[in-house]
Amino acid sequence: DPDGSDSTLQVRWDWENDGVFDTSFSTTKTASHRYPTAGTKTVTLQVRDVHGATDQTAWTIDVEEGNVPPSACFSVTPSAGTTETDFEFDASCSSDPDGSDSTLQVRWDWENDGVFDTSFSTTKSASHRFEEPGQPTIVVEILDEGGATGRYAKQITVGSSGNNPPVAYFTVTPDTGTVGTVFFLDASGSSDEDESTTGTLEVQWDFDGDGTYDTSYTVEKTITHTFEGPGTYDIVLRVKDPEEATDTYTRRVYVY
Structure with a gap:
């Protein structure tokens, strides 16, 4: 002025x-x-x-046109589990409004402690097992080609006790026979302390102990079998619970 x-x-x-x-x-x-x-x-x-x-x-x-930050998101399967659960995380739902979704890179912070536990990668899926029970918050960070980032967080529940494997057990009647003898196998004595009933347990049988199971999984606990030739046979029972944990039990029979 x-x-x-x-x-x-x-x-x-x-x-x-x-x-x-x-x-x-x-x-x-x-x-x-x-x-x-x-x-x-x-x-x-x-x-x-x-x-x-x-x-x-x-x-x-x-x-000039600016770089729009990407939008981060992810899903987790299952949303609740135990310290023995392998949680599967998938951030493929993340998107970049002004770029290619395929070039987005992701990294994961499993405890929401501000320290990312993985490096940036274009692989959008990851698996993680939590060592401690609780309700951890998982954070994914998305990076686009222009250097812009986006974050998304989700909380899951991790149970305080893991799944206890089942206990396999069976009886065989008789335990000695001849070719043509009908052996009766009964696995109803198998148990699972995590289940109120053994009805959910599945069983399968390996009649000659060669490592190849001769039956598919079934909830039916009894079966009969005859051997085509004489010998000593190790019958193996494998039991599986609803959480996919397994146990085996072996009994020997003699066929003359």
Whole structure:
């Protein structure tokens, strides 16, 4: 101001040069503004002194397209388990609005402690087993090609006790016979302390102990078998509970 104090000058801004000023007069000479779209923009500044006299100037700036941060998300299977559960995490639902989803990189923080436990990778799935019971919050961070990131967190439940494996057991009647003898095998004595009934246990049989099971899994606990030739046979029972834990038990029979 040639005939006044510069400090008393007031300014206001028109960000789009549309004749409508977007700020009020103020002695603060600086301002910031973010444009929602790209393009060439004309900005107008108007200055007013203490006597009401004004002057204005305008200049153009180029606004380029910005990098929009990616949107992070993930699913977990199962959502609740125990310290023996392998939780499967899948962040393939994450997306990048201005880029390719396939180039997104992910990393995982299993305890939400601010320290990521894996490095960035384009592999969107991961598996993790928690050593301690509780309700941990898992965080995934997504990184796009422009360096922008996004995060998503989810809480799961980890039980205080793991699944106890079943206990396999069976009887065989008789335990000695001849070719053609019908041997009766009964696995109803198998047990699982995690289940109120053994009805959910599945069993399968290896009649000659060669490591190849001769039957498929079934909840039926009894079966009969005859041997085609004489010999000593180790019959193996394998029992599986609903959590896929297994146990085996072996009995020897003699066929003459």
